[in-house]
Amino acid sequence: MPKAIPGLTAAARTDLPVLHSHKALYAAASPIGFSRWLAGLPLWFPLMLAAAAAVWPLTAGAQSGSGESIAGAFETLLRWIPFLLFDGFTFTVLIGAATMLVGTLLGVFLGLGQISIHPAIAKLSYFLTQIFRNSPWLVLLFIVMLSFPFELNIGGLIIPVPDWIKAVIGLSLPIMANISEIVRGAVNSVPSAQWEAAESLAFTRQQTLWRIVLPQCIKRMIPPWMNWYAILTMATPIVSILGVEEVLNLTRQAIEAENNRPVLLIPFYSFVLLIFFLYCYPIARWTVRLERRFAVKL
Amino acid sequence: MNGNGWTPDRPIVSLKDVHKSFGSLQVLKGISLDVMKGEVVCIIGPSGSGKSTLIRCINALNDIQQGSITVEGQEVHDPKLDKLALRKKVGMVFQQYNLFPHKTALQNVMMAPLLVLKRNREEVERRARALLAKVRLQGKEDSYPGELSGGQQQRVAIARSLAMNPGVMLFDEVTAALDPETVKEVLVTIKELAGEGMTCILVTHEMGFARELADRIYFTDKGVIVEHGPPATFFDRAKDPRTREFLSQIL
Numbered sequence: 405m406p407k408a409i410p411g412l413t414a415a416a417r418t419d420l421p422v423l424h425s426h427k428a429l430y431a432a433a434s435p436i437g438f439s440r441w442l443a444g445l446p447l448w449f450p451l452m453l454a455a456a457a458a459v460w461p462l463t464a465g466a467q468s469g470s471g472e473s474i475a476g477a478f479e480t481l482l483r484w485i486p487f488l489l490f491d492g493f494t495f496t497v498l499i500g501a502a503t504m505l506v507g508t509l510l511g512v513f514l515g516l517g518q519i520s521i522h523p524a525i526a527k528l529s530y531f532l533t534q535i536f537r538n539s540p541w542l543v544l545l546f547i548v549m550l551s552f553p554f555e556l557n558i559g560g561l562i563i564p565v566p567d568w569i570k571a572v573i574g575l576s577l578p579i580m581a582n583i584s585e586i587v588r589g590a591v592n593s594v595p596s597a598q599w600e601a602a603e604s605l606a607f608t609r610q611q612t613l614w615r616i617v618l619p620q621c622i623k624r625m626i627p628p629w630m631n632w633y634a635i636l637t638m639a640t641p642i643v644s645i646l647g648v649e650e651v652l653n654l655t656r657q658a659i660e661a662e663n664n665r666p667v668l669l670i671p672f673y674s675f676v677l678l679i680f681f682l683y684c685y686p687i688a689r690w691t692v693r694l695e696r697r698f699a700v701k702l
Numbered sequence: 703m704n705g706n707g708w709t710p711d712r713p714i715v716s717l718k719d720v721h722k723s724f725g726s727l728q729v730l731k732g733i734s735l736d737v738m739k740g741e742v743v744c745i746i747g748p749s750g751s752g753k754s755t756l757i758r759c760i761n762a763l764n765d766i767q768q769g770s771i772t773v774e775g776q777e778v779h780d781p782k783l784d785k786l787a788l789r790k791k792v793g794m795v796f797q798q799y800n801l802f803p804h805k806t807a808l809q810n811v812m813m814a815p816l817l818v819l820k821r822n823r824e825e826v827e828r829r830a831r832a833l834l835a836k837v838r839l840q841g842k843e844d845s846y847p848g849e850l851s852g853g854q855q856q857r858v859a860i861a862r863s864l865a866m867n868p869g870v871m872l873f874d875e876v877t878a879a880l881d882p883e884t885v886k887e888v889l890v891t892i893k894e895l896a897g898e899g900m901t902c903i904l905v906t907h908e909m910g911f912a913r914e915l916a917d918r919i920y921f922t923d924k925g926v927i928v929e930h931g932p933p934a935t936f937f938d939r940a941k942d943p944r945t946r947e948f949l950s951q952i953l
Contacts (some may be wrong), residue, residue, distance in 0.1 A: 601800035604761055605814040605866060606789035615817065619804050 420655045435586070436631040436695050442688035450681055453674045469473025479606075481671045484658045492651030493679050499572055499650060500637045507576035507636075508629070518588045521609065530585070536581035541574075542642055548574035549646050568650075571643040579636055590621035627695035634684045634691070651676055710761045710774030714739045714901055715760060715870055721768035723757055731925035732769070737870070742902045744912040747922035748948060753905040756922070760903065761792040774805060790818070793863030797875040799855040802846040807834060808843040811865045819866070824867075833861040836945045837891050843877050853884025857891055864895075871895065873904040909952060913937055921945050 414472040434440055517529030536544070552570050554562045594617045643651035655676050661670050703924065708714075713736035722730040729752045737743050745753050759771060762778050762785050771778040773791055789892040801810050815821045834843055837857035847855050858874055863871060866879045877885040889911050896902050896915055908914055912919055913933045920930040921942075929942045935952075941945045 419848070597796065597798055597800045598802065600763055601796065601802070603763060604789055604792075604794040604820045605813065606786045608786065611817055615813070616802055620802075 435589070435628040436691055437687035439627070439631045439691040439695075440577075442684060444636065445597050445685070450678055452680070454680050456670060456674060477667045477671050480662055480668060481675060484672070486676070488651060488654055488658065488675070489679070492649075492654040495568070495648075496637070496640050496650040497683075499568060499575070499640050499648070500633065503575040503579055503636060503640075504633050506572060507579025508583050510576065510580040512587055514580060514584035515591075515614075516588025518584060519534070519591050524548060530671050531694060533581045533584045533588075536577045536672065537585065541578050542645070544577050545574035545642065545646060548577070568643070568648045569650050569655065571646060575636065575640070575643070579632060582632050583629065586625050586632075590625045591617055593624060594656045595622050619648075623698045627698065630687060630691040630694070634687050636678060637684055637687075651679065654696045672679075710739045712775065713737055713772075714942075715774045715903065717760075717769070718771075719769040720756070720766050720771060722738055722759060722764060726807060728926055730759070730766070731786075733922070733925075733927055734769075734928065735920055735930070736845045737903060739901055741874075742896045742915055742919050743904070743920065744916040745903070745905045745920045745922060746907070746912060746948075751922045752925045753922055754874050756813050757794075757874050757903060757905050760870075760872055761789055761794055763794075768950060772774045773918045778779070782834050784859075786818070791869045792919060793866055793868035793874060795856070795859050795863055797872065797878050799852070799859045799879075800812065800848070801855055801858055801862070803847050805848055806844050807839060807850065807861075810858055811862045812848070814862065815865050830851055830861070834858070836864075836894075837861045838887070849919075851884060852880045853887045856880065856888045859889055862894075864918070870901045870903065871889075873902065873906070875905050875907065877906070909937075921948065925950070927941045 514529050514533055518533060519523050520526045520529065549567070549570050552565060552573070554565055555564060591613075598616055598620070599612055600614045607616065639651040640650060644650055644656070647653070649657075655672050659665075659672055662668055705759065705947065715735075715737040717733055717735050720730050720733040721728070733752075733756060735743070747753050747937065755764055760773065760778065761764050762783075766779050773788060776788065778788060801807075802813070805813065809834055810826070812823075812826050814822060815826045815829070817933050819884060837860055839854060839857055839861070842850060842854060842858075847858070847952070849858055850858065859876075860871075876892075880888060885908070889908065892902065893911075893915055904912070904916075916933050918930055919933055919936045920926045921936070921940075921944075923944050929936070929940060929945045936945075937949065940949060
């Protein structure tokens, strides 16, 4: 009987005795673990959400005795959908993109700081990275929210700082720290022999880093970077606590405007969950695909 | 040329009582050797005897704890030395080729002259093409390292080093990772270089090649030079029992 050869997914089979590799109980943490999980969700998951949304009004209606129909609840939702999508979710996407931009710029600096040959810079960058990587996001958000002024006075010119800008700054801190780790990890993944070869050709350290090392590992940084974008997008609703009018906040406001009817709760929030899923699911699939394509070939 | 009065009648590379240790592990315990311009010197010895470390100290990839190494009269381990200036004079080829995988063969050869020597692109490209032709790789200019065989990659690596116009070439077991049938094409390239008068220091396990090509052979064991001499004397009339034992195992 032919047996599969461990480690090979291709059709390589053998009927010789095979020593099976040790099977770990838990898979090692993957740098794109979240995307792996999300991309692995079955497509009936959103259908299940829709089903839950459909069943809820029945039970809620029975409890309250108001006898409100499913159709009524969905009709209400339908009326609100354009507002939730174009005012709410668009803003969520904007916050995510702005955070990613700021976090990536800062994170690249911090990551390069971590691999600096000056011990003081390397230690400081490491320290900042660990602090912001391991702090609760909400605490960081509150600190930024409460410590930043609501307007800046630059030589008589008053620039208002809206809450969402503060939210972007607050969220970009943990993103910065995680991008910093991605940069450090990618640079360290390039064999030291590449540094030596460049050194022996009289390249300076800067030239080696920018011309030899970074071009080789930039591709490897893309999947984990996208993974963090998906995680961030899923995390943006926490800024609603601070009053930023993104999709979750507007959903709550919409339900309030409809007199807080309990029958609306599940359809509305399921809809929000569904938007997040539909937005992040393709990103996760794409991330997993890129990761496979850019994997170091042995 | 370098302002410190080096003239070709003095050794181009000179090591005096070089000591090197990694932590508590002593790898080189007082190595002295001189190489004149145009000479070919082979360093042989059992693995772990410090051959590679020795050659890597010459272009300051490894530092030393004691002793002195000079290249064209310039102290290599002087903390004030401009390492870049030294490395422009010393070319190095590695066992694992270490080509830049994201650049084509031609770009690999052109990079250092363009970025380090800041030469004009046209001239650099002309010379790079000539060098690739010299190592018999015409037509492979636009191939990436991953598309080339080991022997071809190693010849690109040699061309890449030569593009810097070094005065000395260091070869660190450059055929050790190659298939037997491709070893020869690399050895032929080195032989041609030596024939043109390039100063070469080789760490090698190719005894036949060392015998044919070397002006002098150094045998190292446990961090010291046990014996050295011209190939004929060395291979046929080795004096030291350690040398004889090594040769009897390998020949």
